[in-house]
Amino acid sequence: MKMKGTTPVNSTPNDPRPSVLIHDPTLRDGHHAVGHRLDAGQLRAYATAANAARVPVVEVGHGNGLGASSLQIGRALLDDATMLTTVREALTSSKMGVFMAPGWGTSEDLTAAVDLGADVVRIAAHCTEADVTERHLGTARALGAEAQGVLLMSHMASPERLAEQCALMAKYGAQAVGIMDSAGHYLPGDVIERVQAIASAVDVPVIFHGHNNLGLAVANSLAAVEAGASVIDATARGFGAGAGNTQLEALVAVLDRRGFDTGIGLREVLSAADAAADHLMKAPPSIDSIAVAGGLAGVFSGFKCPVLEAARAEGVDAIDLFLALGERQIVAGQEDLIGDVARQLKAGSR
Amino acid sequence: MAAEERRRVAVLGAGLIGIDLAGKITRSSKLELALVAGRRRDSLGLRRAAEMGLPTTAGGVRAVVEAGAFDVVFDATNADSHAEHWAALRPTGTTLIDLTPTGLGTVTVPGLEGHRSAAHRHLNLVSCGGQASIPVLHAIAQRCTPTYIEVVSTGASASAGPATRLNLDQYIATTSAAIRTFTGAREVKVMVNISPARPAPPFRVAMTVLADNFRPAPVRTSIAAAAEAVRAYVPGFKVASLAVDPGRIQVAVEVTPSGRHLPHHAGSVDIINAAAVLLAEQSAAASR
Missing domain, CATH: 3.30.360.10 (Dihydrodipicolinate Reductase; domain 2)
Structure with a gap:
């Protein structure tokens, strides 16, 4: 079956409204906010609550996905297998999702994840590098998982380029493709332009993943849906890298008001969000000064914690450091440069 | 050194790595590049090699085997094809220097294993x-x-x-x-x-x-x-x-x-190709 634009992808027989599939990476992207240190009890508590709220897909893992636990990006408290096993046990109706970027994880990690019960596999590449996903999208399909392709740091490429890259991933076998606003840089108009370009280039559902650096994650996600995206990422309380993600419970309410069906009950999702607030975080993500600077400079949201550390260690201003990283167009995975750039700033200011 | 004393070598693969490698070999006093083998006649790489005045073929590994004895063949194709290339070239007695990340040959880094690697006919340059x-x-x-x-x-x-x-x-x-x-x-x-x-x-x-x-x-x-x-x-x-x-x-x-x-920005290509040329030169020196 070919699906395009706002054609329902998960509509229920009783609900004639166009439907949107909510993909919840609270237990993956949220790891960026806590140095990848969620424990099994925390994973279990939220997965249980999200499952009860009928959230369709619950994604889990290190902030940068399978195989990414490292000194470079941050060592996770739990290994991939423990995280997946814990969440799998808690999910009776929700699907379990994983994320993997070739170069950080490998086919071996992917195979292990599907063996442990991952249903939905996201293969990620930086915005113009979709051809690195060919092998792993193929592997995911061969393993019988639902394979999706996503482009990171998508603000660095034009709508046409993103559309062409998404079409490549669809050709490699991705059953949904789309973009991540990894830096929280987009305004609604940027999202509409990009989602429309992608939707007209592919015959599979389009994914949008927002960040809230400029306070627009929910607005951008709504814009994405209205422009034809039908898979939207959202996390409880917005728990995620930097200023956080699109806030799940707010998005569910907004989509409901706008006449879209998510299959998620409002009371249940509010309970899940409360569970996230109780178990996962000291405080929900906020749009602090660093977040605004990072969003404007187009720097990966996940750099917030390492940037604050490097700025403190070298005695430089964290906002200056964020802006300097933006000038060099540093992408996720290049954490080794943060200290170097901080030292250069320090040397330059002497 | 007279040209006839140079070691006769071939490059298999006409991508980013193969074409820079061909250029580096032409600047070596110890190696003579006798063939650049690609798979597609109209590929940018083969056209570039031809413009450099080098003998080219679109016949891949088969053409290298048919072109007669080479002292050294460099494999700059891809990891999935390398085992097949080694199987085809092994009987010819050539030394094969593998620039793909298969790890099948003797893993070699100049200065660390170079002196011993002359004894091996199948070298891998890791990555x-x-x-x-x-x-x-x-x-x-x-x-x-x-x-x-x-x-x-x-x-x-x-x-x-x-x-x-x-x-x-x-x-x-x-x-x-x-x-x-x-x-x-x-x-x-x-x-x-x-x-x-x-x-x-x-x-x-x-x-x-x-x-x-x-x-x-x-x-x-x-x-x-x-x-x-x-x-x-x-x-x-x-x-x-x-x-x-x-x-x-x-x-x-x-x-x-x-x-x-x-x-x-092409430092990755530069370092693996420089290592490949150096190893071929060392293997030439060792075989005399």
Whole structure:
């Protein structure tokens, strides 16, 4: 079956409204906010609550996905297998999702994840590098998982380029493709332009993943849906890298008001969000000064914690450091440069 | 040296790596490039090789076998094709230098195994990240006992061709295994970034070594000496940052191609090809 634009992808027989599939990476992207240190009890508590709220897909893992636990990006408290096993046990109706970027994880990690019960596999590449996903999208399909392709740091490429890259991933076998606003840089108009370009280039559902650096994650996600995206990422309380993600419970309410069906009950999702607030975080993500600077400079949201550390260690201003990283167009995975750039700033200011 | 004393070599693969390799071989006084073999007559690489005045073929490995005896054949294709290429070339008696990350041949880094590698007819050059990191990591491992080593390579989008992109899993597996071999570290983690940034960043390899009970000064001296040794065949190799703390050594190296033959971001291509040419020259010297 070919699906395009706002054609329902998960509509229920009783609900004639166009439907949107909510993909919840609270237990993956949220790891960026806590140095990848969620424990099994925390994973279990939220997965249980999200499952009860009928959230369709619950994604889990290190902030940068399978195989990414490292000194470079941050060592996770739990290994991939423990995280997946814990969440799998808690999910009776929700699907379990994983994320993997070739170069950080490998086919071996992917195979292990599907063996442990991952249903939905996201293969990620930086915005113009979709051809690195060919092998792993193929592997995911061969393993019988639902394979999706996503482009990171998508603000660095034009709508046409993103559309062409998404079409490549669809050709490699991705059953949904789309973009991540990894830096929280987009305004609604940027999202509409990009989602429309992608939707007209592919015959599979389009994914949008927002960040809230400029306070627009929910607005951008709504814009994405209205422009034809039908898979939207959202996390409880917005728990995620930097200023956080699109806030799940707010998005569910907004989509409901706008006449879209998510299959998620409002009371249940509010309970899940409360569970996230109780178990996962000291405080929900906020749009602090660093977040605004990072969003404007187009720097990966996940750099917030390492940037604050490097700025403190070298005695430089964290906002200056964020802006300097933006000038060099540093992408996720290049954490080794943060200290170097901080030292250069320090040397330059002497 | 007279031309007839040069070793007769062929390059298999006409991608980003193969074509720069062909150029480097033509500038060697010890090697004579007798054939560049690609798969598609209309490929940009083969056209470039022909423009350089080199003999070319679109017949792939079969054409190399048919073209008669070569002292050295370089495989600059992709990891999935390499085993087949070795099977076809092995009976011809040639030395095969593998630039793909299969790890099938004897894993070789100039200066570390080069002197012994002449005895082997099937050499593997690990990966560009391996060629950039292993000389430094090997030097560090002479001064301490690493318990964990992590290596993160970042290359510009334009420096990574289709085979490199398809072979990331093999790149990681082969580079990790080679680092274990050359350092004795039990746990090794390798990661790769391909950066879309414009202007394109230089090729950079960041290394972190965890080890107990080492003295910082000899570690620093060994790293500097290792970098100097690599600069003998890769002039654009430099230590970009170095921090030696209790229990932890962090080194980042960058490779910027010297000369006009490669763009500044193509350091990954520069270092693996420089290593390949040096090994072929050494094997030529050893076989006399």
